[in-house]
Amino acid sequence: MTDQPTYDTGLVAHGIDTTRPSVARVYDYFLGGKDNYEADRELYRQIMKIAPEAPEWARANRRWLKDVVTWLAEDRGVRRFIDAGSGLPTAENTHQIAQRVKPASEVVYVDNDPSVVAHGRALLLDNDRTRFVAADLTKPADVLADPAIRQLLAPGEPVALVMALMLHHIADYEQTREIAREYVDALPPGSFLAITHACNPGDGGPVDVLVTELADKVRHAFPTLAFRTVEEISSLFGEMEILEPGVVRLVDWHVPGGRPEEEPEAGVRDAIYGGVGRKR
Numbered sequence: 484m485t486d487q488p489t490y491d492t493g494l495v496a497h498g499i500d501t502t503r504p505s506v507a508r509v510y511d512y513f514l515g516g517k518d519n520y521e522a523d524r525e526l527y528r529q530i531m532k533i534a535p536e537a538p539e540w541a542r543a544n545r546r547w548l549k550d551v552v553t554w555l556a557e558d559r560g561v562r563r564f565i566d567a568g569s570g571l572p573t574a575e576n577t578h579q580i581a582q583r584v585k586p587a588s589e590v591v592y593v594d595n596d597p598s599v600v601a602h603g604r605a606l607l608l609d610n611d612r613t614r615f616v617a618a619d620l621t622k623p624a625d626v627l628a629d630p631a632i633r634q635l636l637a638p639g640e641p642v643a644l645v646m647a648l649m650l651h652h653i654a655d656y657e658q659t660r661e662i663a664r665e666y667v668d669a670l671p672p673g674s675f676l677a678i679t680h681a682c683n684p685g686d687g688g689p690v691d692v693l694v695t696e697l698a699d700k701v702r703h704a705f706p707t708l709a710f711r712t713v714e715e716i717s718s719l720f721g722e723m724e725i726l727e728p729g730v731v732r733l734v735d736w737h738v739p740g741g742r743p744e745e746e747p748e749a750g751v752r753d754a755i756y757g758g759v760g761r762k763r
């Protein structure tokens with residue numbers, strides 16, 4: 484078996500199943516990536532019929548990631564990052580953003596998608612301050628026991644744990660809260676948790692209607708995907724101090740003391756929320 488796709492069987496190296504869409508690959512396709520297959524592109528087309536603004540959600544999410552990581556590295560002196568649910572490598576990855584500000588920044592990526600493990604790993608490991616852990620984030624004890632994570636946490640310096648568009652892939656809400664709590668408990672004081680998450684206001688309004696239809700459409704492919712209310716997303720921060728401007732629409736998020744971006748396109752406004760918390 485080689486590292487190259489073997490399209491005839493629908494299976495490729497490292498357990499990649501090309502016959503079913505993968506979250507990482509569909510998302511990567513929204514960002515213009517190349518590591519995708521017909522099953523991913525078919526789901527993309529179905530999503531686009533309901534939410535043609537979805538690629539803008541993905542781009543807004545990457546802009547948010549860049550803003551948050553840059554701000555944490557530049558203004559809050561963070562040198563250690565865990566990118567949990569990193570996805571396939573794209574134009575600007577967490578280590579590139581952080582190490583541009585501070586070359587000594589260390590980043591550990593975690594993901595369990597076979598495509599990310601197989602194709603992403605090499606590209607994300609372009610220097611010795613960057614590591615990749617192939618693990619299931621719903622098992623915090625296993626992830627926290629990994630040597631790369633232990634090494635990152637060992638000095639007791641503040642760490643930024645980034646969980647961008649990841650926690651909404653855990654269906655059960657209480658389990659999601661518990662998982663977030665276990666990770667935060669393991670972080671040194673002064674650490675940060677940065678989350679973006681799919682939102683359904685649950686108010687019967689247009690966003691509720693849109694994301695309910697979207698959730699129905701993708702359920703066969705992503706059965707654990709959970710859109711949550713702003714209150715539910717906020718409570719994933721547990722006891723942390725949620726920093727300005729709070730848990731808000733992604734497009735309204737700005738670095739504390741900064742200003743929001745220009746007014747976004749209408750469609751992207753309400754379906755993805757983000758926020759940053761600080762451990763006291």
Ligand SMILES: C[S@@+](CC[C@H](N)C(=O)[O-])C[C@H]1O[C@@H](n2cnc3c(N)ncnc32)[C@H](O)[C@@H]1O
Pocket residue numbers: 506507510544545567568569570571593594595596599618619620621646647648649652
């Ligand atoms: C939509 S992508 C987001 C990628 C990136 N964080 C971003 O925001 O641009 C979600 C990623 O989370 C990963 N993921 C979902 N559930 C996971 C789990 N239980 N363990 C590890 N990774 C997971 C998926 O494999 C995918 O790469």
